[in-house]
Amino acid sequence: MVDFEDYLKMATDLASNGGASYAEARFQEDTFESNLLKNGVPEVTSFDTKRGISIRVIVDGALGFGATNRMNKKDVRDLVTKVVSFAKEASRMRRSKIQFKEATVGKEKFEIKPRIKFESVSTESRIELLKEADTAAIEAARQVGVALQGRYISLDTAITRKVIMTSDGADIRSYIPRVSIDSILTAFDPQKGYAQRTISLGESSGWEAVERWNLPVRLKDESINLGQILVDAESFESGRYDVVLGPEVVGIVSHESAGHPAEADRILGREAAQAGETYLNKESVGIKIGSEVVTVVDDPTIPHSFGYYLYDDEGVKARRRYLIRNGKINEFLHNRETAYEFGTTSNASSRSVSYDREPIVRMANTFVEPGDYSFKELIEEITNGIYVKNFMEWNIDDRRYNQKYVGLEAYKIENGRMTKRIRNPVIEITTPGLWSAVDAVGKDLEFSAATCGKGDPMQGVPVWTGGPHIRLRGICVGGSA
Amino acid sequence: LKDEDICQFVLDLCRNEGATDAVVMVMKNEEKMIRFSNNQITVVKNLDETSASIFVQIKEKKVGINVYDLSKTKLKAAVKKAVATAARSQPSDVYAPLPKGPFKYDDRLMKQAGISLDMDILVGNVKEAIDAALKEGGNRIAGSLVGRNAHVTIMTSGDVFARANKSTLELSVRAFANEHASGHSLSIAAKPEDFNPESAGAEAGSLAKLSMNPIQGNPGEFTAILGPLVFADLASQVGRFASAFYVDAGISFLGDKIGDTVASEIVSISDDPSVAGTYGAFPFDAEGMPTRRTPIIEKGVLRNYLHNSTTAKKFNTESTANAGLIVPRPFNLIVEQGNSNIEKMISSIDTGLYLTNDWYLRYQNYKTGDFSTIPRDAMFLIRKGEIDKAVRELRISDNILRILKNVRELSRERKWVKWWEVDIPTLTPAALVESVRFTKSTD
Numbered sequence: 001m002v003d004f005e006d007y008l009k010m011a012t013d014l015a016s017n018g019g020a021s022y023a024e025a026r027f028q029e030d031t032f033e034s035n036l037l038k039n040g041v042p043e044v045t046s047f048d049t050k051r052g053i054s055i056r057v058i059v060d061g062a063l064g065f066g067a068t069n070r071m072n073k074k075d076v077r078d079l080v081t082k083v084v085s086f087a088k089e090a091s092r093m094r095r096s097k098i099q100f101k102e103a104t105v106g107k108e109k110f111e112i113k114p115r116i117k118f119e120s121v122s123t124e125s126r127i128e129l130l131k132e133a134d135t136a137a138i139e140a141a142r143q144v145g146v147a148l149q150g151r152y153i154s155l156d157t158a159i160t161r162k163v164i165m166t167s168d169g170a171d172i173r174s175y176i177p178r179v180s181i182d183s184i185l186t187a188f189d190p191q192k193g194y195a196q197r198t199i200s201l202g203e204s205s206g207w208e209a210v211e212r213w214n215l216p217v218r219l220k221d222e223s224i225n226l227g228q229i230l231v232d233a234e235s236f237e238s239g240r241y242d243v244v245l246g247p248e249v250v251g252i253v254s255h256e257s258a259g260h261p262a263e264a265d266r267i268l269g270r271e272a273a274q275a276g277e278t279y280l281n282k283e284s285v286g287i288k289i290g291s292e293v294v295t296v297v298d299d300p301t302i303p304h305s306f307g308y309y310l311y312d313d314e315g316v317k318a319r320r321r322y323l324i325r326n327g328k329i330n331e332f333l334h335n336r337e338t339a340y341e342f343g344t345t346s347n348a349s350s351r352s353v354s355y356d357r358e359p360i361v362r363m364a365n366t367f368v369e370p371g372d373y374s375f376k377e378l379i380e381e382i383t384n385g386i387y388v389k390n391f392m393e394w395n396i397d398d399r400r401y402n403q404k405y406v407g408l409e410a411y412k413i414e415n416g417r418m419t420k421r422i423r424n425p426v427i428e429i430t431t432p433g434l435w436s437a438v439d440a441v442g443k444d445l446e447f448s449a450a451t452c453g454k455g456d457p458m459q460g461v462p463v464w465t466g467g468p469h470i471r472l473r474g475i476c477v478g479g480s481a
Numbered sequence: 482l483k484d485e486d487i488c489q490f491v492l493d494l495c496r497n498e499g500a501t502d503a504v505v506m507v508m509k510n511e512e513k514m515i516r517f518s519n520n521q522i523t524v525v526k527n528l529d530e531t532s533a534s535i536f537v538q539i540k541e542k543k544v545g546i547n548v549y550d551l552s553k554t555k556l557k558a559a560v561k562k563a564v565a566t567a568a569r570s571q572p573s574d575v576y577a578p579l580p581k582g583p584f585k586y587d588d589r590l591m592k593q594a595g596i597s598l599d600m601d602i603l604v605g606n607v608k609e610a611i612d613a614a615l616k617e618g619g620n621r622i623a624g625s626l627v628g629r630n631a632h633v634t635i636m637t638s639g640d641v642f643a644r645a646n647k648s649t650l651e652l653s654v655r656a657f658a659n660e661h662a663s664g665h666s667l668s669i670a671a672k673p674e675d676f677n678p679e680s681a682g683a684e685a686g687s688l689a690k691l692s693m694n695p696i697q698g699n700p701g702e703f704t705a706i707l708g709p710l711v712f713a714d715l716a717s718q719v720g721r722f723a724s725a726f727y728v729d730a731g732i733s734f735l736g737d738k739i740g741d742t743v744a745s746e747i748v749s750i751s752d753d754p755s756v757a758g759t760y761g762a763f764p765f766d767a768e769g770m771p772t773r774r775t776p777i778i779e780k781g782v783l784r785n786y787l788h789n790s791t792t793a794k795k796f797n798t799e800s801t802a803n804a805g806l807i808v809p810r811p812f813n814l815i816v817e818q819g820n821s822n823i824e825k826m827i828s829s830i831d832t833g834l835y836l837t838n839d840w841y842l843r844y845q846n847y848k849t850g851d852f853s854t855i856p857r858d859a860m861f862l863i864r865k866g867e868i869d870k871a872v873r874e875l876r877i878s879d880n881i882l883r884i885l886k887n888v889r890e891l892s893r894e895r896k897w898v899k900w901w902e903v904d905i906p907t908l909t910p911a912a913l914v915e916s917v918r919f920t921k922s923t924d
Binding site: 075196270437 | 514515853876
């Protein structure tokens with residue numbers, strides 16, 4: 001298959017000759033198949049092959065980006081000329097000059113080889129799998145006495161191919177297959193009303209991931225649980241409790257209140273009018289934000305993770321980033337632009353979701369590093385507590401300081417034992433309040449798939465969020481009706 | 482190939498391969514974006530894109546395919562794949578043939594003039610916004626400006642053939658007076674003469690200045706004025722979840738409520754892409770049907786869901802010309818005005834809050850409408866009919882339907898809203914709402 005390498009080389013040369021101090025050209029092709037089942041009925045199968053070329057340049061200290069899917073030399077050449085010219089125009093409104101930090105860029109190829117290729121799995125068998133899972137979910141809900149009134153299940157496979165070349169010598173080629181399943185289940189009981197569960201599974205992998213997930217069993221278990229939550233969960237007294245958070249909750253907490261605040265472009269105000277800023281500033285490295293047992297990392301290099309890559313979209317080699325280490329802010333997420341501003345080096349956080357989107361600072365797989373407690377040990381020392389296994393509602397302010405998580409599957413812990421189910425516990429807490437309350441970290445580790453939104457235009461990138469169970473001492477938990 | 486030739490070529494192929502229904506849409510998009518922060522341009526972006534969207538049905542079996550390589554070979558391969566996949570697919574529960582044209586479209590919507598995407602003019606617009614925000618009290622200004630000229634050609638097996646332009650300008654600007662004092666404003670338009678970067682910048686700067694030295698807010702139930710950006714977020718939730726698709730999927734708080742009172746009697750929300758010259762105006766939907774006004778909530782009563790042909794058949798009604806081929810959607814939401822204004826609203830409140838913006842709206846339960854969202858930018862405490870102090874760090878934790886039912890007044894003045902948080906263009910007044918539930922962090 002042609003990768004339009006000649007066009008990429010031509011584009012960077014043309015930009016450099018036109019006065020660009022940095023030029024980066026990317027070919028990206030994303031091939032999707034989506035299958036959607038709504039209430040047991042196949043709605044539609046969709047195919048999409050999105051592909052094109054982008055060019056990014058620095059000219060006279062201003063940054064320009066452009067993209068086209070008109071893949072002929074003339075259109076690519078015209079695009080480069082336009083982007084260089086627009087960047088020159090923009091430089092009129094730059095007091096400071098944008099520069100990219102020098103980096104050891106790669107000339108590498110990385111790929112995930114699927115054991116079972118997506119193209120070997122027919123649309124019919126994909127739909128059949130969703131229907132089997134749907135039937136299992138309905139039956140399971142019925143067994144616990146509730147009706148599963150709404151079932152929305154989507155299955156998406158995607159293959160992303162990228163070729164990236166920069167004027168300073170990067171040449172990165174990658175091939176990543178990704179698969180994900182998203183579901184919203186709505187359970188109904190005439191006396192109790194409605195309860196909902198959102199499920200997201202995702203990996204950078206071939207179809208073997210779907211086989212491992214065993215969707216019918218997964219949705220069956222989720223439905224039983226959802227039904228029991230609806231029927232059995234009881235209201236409880238608001239108050240101060242010791243709380244154990246499950247990996248799904250720890251994942252969203254890590255992503256929202258450790259990952260996003262550490263994005264260096266937010267610290268510089270680049271996202272101020274959209275995704276917002278952060279409570280951290282350039283001088284925050286070393287400040288204490290949590291207890292000593294808290295270490296939060298972001299790592300793109302985990303094999304088969306949803307946010308997997310080995311080189312970022314600026315050609316820099318990826319590594320594990322320690323955002324919070326032993327309770328202290330340790331490092332930020334950088335691309336080459338922010339690295340220059342901070343006087344540091346890029347840690348390969350530059351990602352773009354498609355050919356027509358600018359690479360910006362992103363997370364990949366963000367999680368709390370495991371400690372050494374078993375789940376039993378975490379709860380056995382709790383006299384009066386709450387276990388929040390997963391969640392529905394969440395949000396956080398645009399400085400990433402005040403956040404809210406509403407538990408879905410949750411239990412009282414009494415004298416070291418999990419007892420009754422409780423309904424919708426609400427944790428509304430500041431970032432240092434949350435991380436400082438952690439006194440023990442489990443030795444397990446689980447991930448959830450998510451799509452992280454940022455940028456303008458919006459870019460939803462695949463990420464994992466995760467962690468072990470963690471224990472927080474004496475935080476306020478809001479009760480519910 | 483010209484766009485209409487591509488459409489005809491693909492449509493003929495679909496028929497020959499055995500599709501009972503087909504829609505072909507070719508979209509050309511030219512877009513320029515300027516992002517700015519810290520009072521200077523962060524990046525300029527240019528997008529030139531042409532793509533085709535092909536949708537085929539073999540009775541109840543449906544397949545969609547988007548193509549970015551419009552060579553005849555690729556188009557042919559795409560059609561073959563689409564039809565063959567449809568043939569092998571399991572049927573959906575409803576077959577609704579595509580609407581039968583040809584249709585007469587509104588000339589005013591068909592002949593929208595393009596806008597200049599001259600970078601010099603766009604940079605000038607950004608400078609106007611930043612300068613105005615600085616002048617009114619902002620210190621640090623950020624935002625984005627997008628200019629877009631799109632051209633859409635549609636052809637369907639229902640004898641629809643239409644071409645239309647869509648041109649828009651969109652500015653979002655946020656001004657910071659200091660770390661905890663900011664204001665946000667917008668200007669969106671379909672015509673340069675309706676686009677006002679300077680007034681948007683000035684409003685953002687002014688709100689930033691007014692919101693300096695905020696105190697911590699207290700949780701509780703308060704009468705609240707929800708400014709147009711906030712009320713647009715709620716109205717756009719109504720628009721989104723009025724889609725019959727979400728109702729059918731069991732994930733809409735409007736489900737099973739047609740004919741019910743779901744809002745205060747002064748609340749009327751419609752979708753109307755037929756208002757020429759507005760941001761979301763467009764002559765036809767994705768099935769080629771002429772767009773029209775559809776009341777969603779009229780005087781507090783839920784009147785209609787938004788339909789395409791398929792959902793309409795399933796719900797035993799007519800399409801509202803809101804296709805989305807799978808998911809019907811609103812295009813251009815309009816909330817009816819009231820007869821108040823923000824000053825009057827403030828003076829009528831003994832103790833309350835005035836919110837100018839919000840973001841990050843998430844549901845605890847889509848079916849019930851339990852949700853929370855976070856006030857952002859300037860927020861004020863009202864005491865004894867006057868703005869007392871700026872406040873910060875509160876959250877609305879409430880229910881959408883409860884809020885809609887508690888709307889007591891709407892302003893006469895309305896604002897078009899579309900930005901990062903509100904992705905459906907929405908014309909809305911400010912709203913005075915009783916007993917809004919506010920919460921805050923406890924540790």
